[in-house]
Amino acid sequence: MKRKIVSLMLVSAMVFGLTACSGGGDSEGGNSGGGGEGEEPYNIVMQVPTWGQEYSGLADVEAAINAIIEPEINATVTLEPIAAWDIPNTSTLQITSGEKLDLLCIESMGSNMDSISNYVNVNGLTELNDIYDEYGKDIQSCLGNLIDIGYMGETLYAVPANYYAGGGYCFAAITSELEALGFSFDENQIYTLEDVEEVLAAYQESKGSGYYAIAGFADGPLVTNLVPTDDLGDPAIGSLMNGGLDNTTVVNRFATDEYREAYERIRGWNQAGYINPDVISITDTWPTLLASGQYLGAFMYVQSNGLEGIPQNEKTVGQDLTVIRFFPDYATTTKAAYALWAIPVTSENPEKVMEFLNILYQDRELSENVSWLLSAGIEGESYEIVETLDDGRIIIDYPEGLDAATVPYTGSGPIYGDALSAPKYVPVDAEMFDEIVAYNDTSIEYSKAFGYTFDSSEYSNQISAINNVIETYGAQLGFGMVDVDTVLPQFISELEAAGINDVIAANQEQLDAWLAAQE
Amino acid sequence: MKTKRKSNKIVRCLPFYVMALPGIAYLICNNFMPLYGMLLAFKKLDVRKGIFGSEWVGLKNFEFLFSSNTAFKIIRNTIGYNLVFLIVGTAIAVALAILLNEVRLKGFKKFYQSMLLIPYLISWVLASYLAYAFLAQDVGLINSILNFFGLPDVAWYTSKQYWPVILFIVYIWKNVGYMLIIYYSSIVSISADYFEAATIDGATKWQQIRFITLPLIKSTVVTMTILMLGRIANSDFGLFYQIPRNSGALYDTTQTIDVYVYNALMNNNDFGMSAAAAVFQSVVGFIFIMAANGVVRKISKRDALF
Numbered sequence: 156m157k158r159k160i161v162s163l164m165l166v167s168a169m170v171f172g173l174t175a176c177s178g179g180g181d182s183e184g185g186n187s188g189g190g191g192e193g194e195e196p197y198n199i200v201m202q203v204p205t206w207g208q209e210y211s212g213l214a215d216v217e218a219a220i221n222a223i224i225e226p227e228i229n230a231t232v233t234l235e236p237i238a239a240w241d242i243p244n245t246s247t248l249q250i251t252s253g254e255k256l257d258l259l260c261i262e263s264m265g266s267n268m269d270s271i272s273n274y275v276n277v278n279g280l281t282e283l284n285d286i287y288d289e290y291g292k293d294i295q296s297c298l299g300n301l302i303d304i305g306y307m308g309e310t311l312y313a314v315p316a317n318y319y320a321g322g323g324y325c326f327a328a329i330t331s332e333l334e335a336l337g338f339s340f341d342e343n344q345i346y347t348l349e350d351v352e353e354v355l356a357a358y359q360e361s362k363g364s365g366y367y368a369i370a371g372f373a374d375g376p377l378v379t380n381l382v383p384t385d386d387l388g389d390p391a392i393g394s395l396m397n398g399g400l401d402n403t404t405v406v407n408r409f410a411t412d413e414y415r416e417a418y419e420r421i422r423g424w425n426q427a428g429y430i431n432p433d434v435i436s437i438t439d440t441w442p443t444l445l446a447s448g449q450y451l452g453a454f455m456y457v458q459s460n461g462l463e464g465i466p467q468n469e470k471t472v473g474q475d476l477t478v479i480r481f482f483p484d485y486a487t488t489t490k491a492a493y494a495l496w497a498i499p500v501t502s503e504n505p506e507k508v509m510e511f512l513n514i515l516y517q518d519r520e521l522s523e524n525v526s527w528l529l530s531a532g533i534e535g536e537s538y539e540i541v542e543t544l545d546d547g548r549i550i551i552d553y554p555e556g557l558d559a560a561t562v563p564y565t566g567s568g569p570i571y572g573d574a575l576s577a578p579k580y581v582p583v584d585a586e587m588f589d590e591i592v593a594y595n596d597t598s599i600e601y602s603k604a605f606g607y608t609f610d611s612s613e614y615s616n617q618i619s620a621i622n623n624v625i626e627t628y629g630a631q632l633g634f635g636m637v638d639v640d641t642v643l644p645q646f647i648s649e650l651e652a653a654g655i656n657d658v659i660a661a662n663q664e665q666l667d668a669w670l671a672a673q674e
Numbered sequence: 675m676k677t678k679r680k681s682n683k684i685v686r687c688l689p690f691y692v693m694a695l696p697g698i699a700y701l702i703c704n705n706f707m708p709l710y711g712m713l714l715a716f717k718k719l720d721v722r723k724g725i726f727g728s729e730w731v732g733l734k735n736f737e738f739l740f741s742s743n744t745a746f747k748i749i750r751n752t753i754g755y756n757l758v759f760l761i762v763g764t765a766i767a768v769a770l771a772i773l774l775n776e777v778r779l780k781g782f783k784k785f786y787q788s789m790l791l792i793p794y795l796i797s798w799v800l801a802s803y804l805a806y807a808f809l810a811q812d813v814g815l816i817n818s819i820l821n822f823f824g825l826p827d828v829a830w831y832t833s834k835q836y837w838p839v840i841l842f843i844v845y846i847w848k849n850v851g852y853m854l855i856i857y858y859s860s861i862v863s864i865s866a867d868y869f870e871a872a873t874i875d876g877a878t879k880w881q882q883i884r885f886i887t888l889p890l891i892k893s894t895v896v897t898m899t900i901l902m903l904g905r906i907a908n909s910d911f912g913l914f915y916q917i918p919r920n921s922g923a924l925y926d927t928t929q930t931i932d933v934y935v936y937n938a939l940m941n942n943n944d945f946g947m948s949a950a951a952a953v954f955q956s957v958v959g960f961i962f963i964m965a966a967n968g969v970v971r972k973i974s975k976r977d978a979l980f
Contacts, residue, residue: 243943251721273943278720432811436831436919500722615947619938620742623929626937627922636832636923653742 197230197507201258202246203529204239204494204567212536212563216528223523228510239567243269250279250499257502258512260570261313263389263492265322265458270389271305271312274497276612281498281505283311290509297516297573301595303606304488305495313495314512317573319459320595320605321486324380326351327465328452329445330475336361340479348381348420348481355429358451368429370444370453371437376633377430380454381417384408385487388608390618392655393662398485399602403670405663407655409625410647418632418639425635434634442471452476458493459484459594463569466582486595487602494570515572521549526572532564541581548588551578607669609662617654624649714949735950738938744929749907752930755838755914756906759845764895767850771857772883787858790851798912805844805917832923841928844917845910853898860894861887896970896977903966907931907958931955 203213210216213234221231237245239262249256259280261269274280283305287294295302297317305313333339336357340346355368371377385399386392386408394408408414424430431437437444441453457464461478469476496512498505515526521534531538531551538551553562569577575592583591590598611618628646631637710725715735717728739745770790777783793801808815809830817827830836868886877885909930918928920937935951938944971978 247721247943247945251719251725276944278722432827432829433813433831435921435923436806436810438919615944616738616741619738619947620744623742623744623925623934623937626920627925629922631832631923636829649743 194229196225197504199230199232199257199508199511200235200255201232202242202256202260203234203236204242204260204262204570205236206567207238208560210236210564212532215536216532216564219528219533220525223525224511224514228507228514230507230511232511239268243273246499247274247277247279250274250501251277253501255501256499257504257508259497259499261492261495261497262568262570263489263495264568265456265490265493267386267389267391267489267492270492271307271495271497271608272389272611274499275307275312279500280312281500281502283314283498283505283509284309286506286509287311287314290506291513293513294516299595300606301491304491304608306606307608307610313497315491315495316493316570317516317575318491318493318569319575319599320491320601321484321599322456322458322461322490323480323484324383324454324456324482325461326354326452326454326479326481327441327457327461327468327476328354328479329472330477332358332451333477340477342478342480344480345483346479346481351479351481352420354479355424355451356427359427359429364428366449366451367431368451369424370441370450371430371434371634375455376630377421377454377635378414378417378633380456381420382408382411382413383482383485385602385604386489387604387662387666388488388492390609390611390622391489392611392618392621393609393659395602395604398482398600399487399604400485400600401603403603403666405659405666407647407650407659409643409650415639415643418635418643421633421635422637422639423635430634435630435636442468445472445474445476456490458490459591459598462587462591462594463579463583467580484599485602486599486605488604488606488608491605494568512572518547518573518576520547526574527578529571530566530569530574530577532562532566537562537564538578538580542585544585544588548576548592549578550581550583550585550588552581604666604670607666609665611658611662614654614658614661617658620653621650621655621658624653711949712953714946715953716950717946719945731946735944735946736954738947739931739935739951739954744925744934747926748929748931748934751927752909752932753906755841755845755909755930756902758842759849760899760902760906762842763846763849763853764899766846767853768857768888768891768895770850771854771861772887774854774858775861775887776879787851787855790854792851793848794852796848798916801844801848801912802916802919805840806919809840831919831921834924834927837918837924837927841913841917845913848913856898857891857894860891864890893977897979900963900966900970900979904959904963906962907955909933911936 213236217232217234220234225231235256242260242262246256246259248254250259259274261271261274263269271280283291291314294314298315301315301317301320302311304315305311333354336354338354338357358368359366369377382396383398384394384396386394387405393405395402395404396406396408396411396413421430441455444450445453457478465476465478498508502508515529519525519527521527527549534540536554537557539554540549541552542550544550553559559565566577569575571577575594579588579591624646628642628649632639632642632646713725714728716730716732717725718731718734719725720728723729774783774786774790777786796804806814809817811817811827811829811831814830816830820827828836830840864887868890869882872882872886909932911932914928914930914933915936918924920933921928931951931954935948939948967979
């Protein structure tokens with residue numbers, strides 16, 4: 156409470172400072188924040204998620220950013236590298252113990268790897284509504300309705316990076332294998348699962364045992380990639396079928412006809428030998444599996460249907476891939492949440508932090524573009540420019556002799572500010588780049604519940620139990636290891652015993668209220 | 675008179691207390707100071723108010739352990755496996771210690787002991803890959819052998835009925851080398867005079883083991899058993915999580931409290947619930963330790979811990 160009062164006082168002081176400033180007709184370039192001459196710059200401690208690697212060039216990037224922002228908003232940043240998978244636990248401990256942290260990266264990766272509710276449940280995030288209106292003008296114009304996913308109820312807790320709001324489901328297959336079998340697919344067309352099934356059968360027939368048409372790995376039962384749903388944020392209990400494009404009825408997806416049909420289809424594939432019997436215990440990712448030459452392709456969900464991801468993965472596989480789509484691209488809260496930035500309650504100057512965040516979303520020259528520095532490092536050291544487009548966007552490549560693993564610095568994904576316009580690595584070309592930037596407006600349908608997140612804090616006991624049941628049965632059924640007719644009813648009855656229907660009813664109630672408030 | 679004797683005793687023991695000081699300091703810092711964290715088990719953490727200021731919620735955090743019908747299963751698995759490990763594991767360790775003691779050639783003795791100890795030093799992640807090399811359905815060693823004899827494959831990672839045996843074998847393979855060190859050292863410390871006297875009296879090897887070795891290491895066994903009972907509600911996370919590769923199909927026979935809590939908390943990151951689970955395990959362990967010690971004290975007072 157005390158902290159709240161203090162921050163309220165800070166806000167009001169800031170507002171006063173501003174009015175005084177504009178009243179005096181000061182010439183200081185309209186830089187808000189009350190940071191007059193001689194005042195100590197505020198130090199913003201910002202998380203820089205990594206995949207476990209260390210950056211030798213991190214200090215240079217930090218210095219380059221400070222050279223830009225210190226004169227502008229009288230603040231400096233300290234970049235704090237942290238492995239993405241450590242963020243949920245480490246951050247909560249940091250906030251609890253009062254360790255300095257001003258910008259927290261909630262890296263959900265479109266799959267609930269982390270979520271706003273993790274921090275809201277312990278009351279750990281600053282409410283951003285007011286300072287977002289005040290200092291986040293450029294964020295607002297950049298994000299449009301993508302900002303909705305940062306809300307929980309009426310409160311704004313986090314600002315998402317501007318990235319794809321969704322994507323689609325596809326079967327990505329090795330092109331040369333498809334050609335050898337006499338198939339060709341148009342990447343822009345929507346096919347049916349039966350079309351894919353023909354390819355699987357042909358591959359299996361020509362190759363025989365020891366080869367598998369479908370590469371799958373333990374973290375994702377196949378079924379989730381065959382039935383498009385909107386899982387309504389974390390914890391993904393209660394879904395809208397058909398991606399939420401045409402209905403707002405929350406259902407238990409495991410008990411639907413669509414799931415049953417998919418389970419039976421997968422069971423058939425398993426019995427026909429398309430799936431490696433060890434699939435449950437394989438921990439390699441699909442590109443690694445495809446590179447082994449034992450597989451034809453993999454079912455997957457890809458952001459923006461692979462505009463960026465597929466070319467990158469082709470490098471790992473070592474061959475061209477063909478994307479066979481079987482559902483139009485769509486957007487949901489879960490899938491749009493790739494990375495969100497939040498300000499912990501322990502931050503002493505949230506206004507300043509929001510000002511800094513705003514800079515990341517501004518359209519800027521290369522020489523003073525902070526978000527590009529964070530995404531790709533320093534020009535000449537971490538990348539070379541291959542092509543500069545008319546509006547200043549750049550296509551880049553790693554310097555001679557270096558790659559993603561050996562450059563002094565490279566951002567660990569599209570997570571900083573306006574990530575859609577951030578520098579893109581070859582083989583992305585100008586045409587693809589335009590497609591990427593326009594993607595959210597042109598190529599995607601939005602779920603009716605886009606922006607809604609289920610607040611599950613009252614149901615944590617049931618959710619632990621339900622998740623345990625899903626863990627028990629999800630993979631067996633989802634990879635077709637067991638007979639559907641005997642195991643599926645057992646699965647559903649255990650889900651119901653764990654209380655899934657109560658959770659879904661609460662979810663529906665919240666969704667109805669949210670939909671009513673949207674009108 | 676009495677007080678004088680008491681103060682004498684303290685003076686006499688003073689050097690020992692001083693020697694124990696670093697250990698006591700460690701215990702206080704490491705084991706007693708963090709105890710206030712147990713408060714979290716009864717609170718809903720609110721980082722703005724801190725641990726002490728957070729709201730009390732009574733036993734609500736414990737509900738998730740007992741509200742589901744998995745509760746019985748995970749508690750049964752945890753305590754069941756621990757009891758088997760405790761009884762059979764100790765028997766095997768003692769037997770191996772006695773056998774090791776009978777090995778006469780020094781070089782061989784060292785060799786066997788090292789071989790038995792090596793698995794204990796291997797990490798569970800590595801051990802899980804070793805187990806996978808045996809159990810993989812497609813390329814695993816055991817299925818290859820089965821195929822060689824014309825038997826069909828077994829899908830080990832989805833057949834829960836085999837896992838009690840698999841887990842037991844892996845546990846023994848990994849831990850017996852360490853357990854036997856303690857028993858072996860207490861066997862070695864038995865004076866050779868007893869055995870010589872027995873040999874002269876014409877006692878067989880078996881009689882020597884039965885009437886000399888076993889009675890003399892009894893108190894070590896009792897102490898070790900009581901100590902292990904204190905951890906009866908805890909399970910070796912590596913064994914139960916890594917070895918079955920967290921395969922959901924095996925949960926009925928492999929999931930223990932620790933694994934359940936880990937999976938639950940990976941999903942919702944709830945500090946209150948994990949604290950509650952830890953408190954529950956400590957309380958169960960405490961009850962078992964007190965009860966076991968009480969029973970031992972009744973039967974043979976000098977073997978009891980306290």
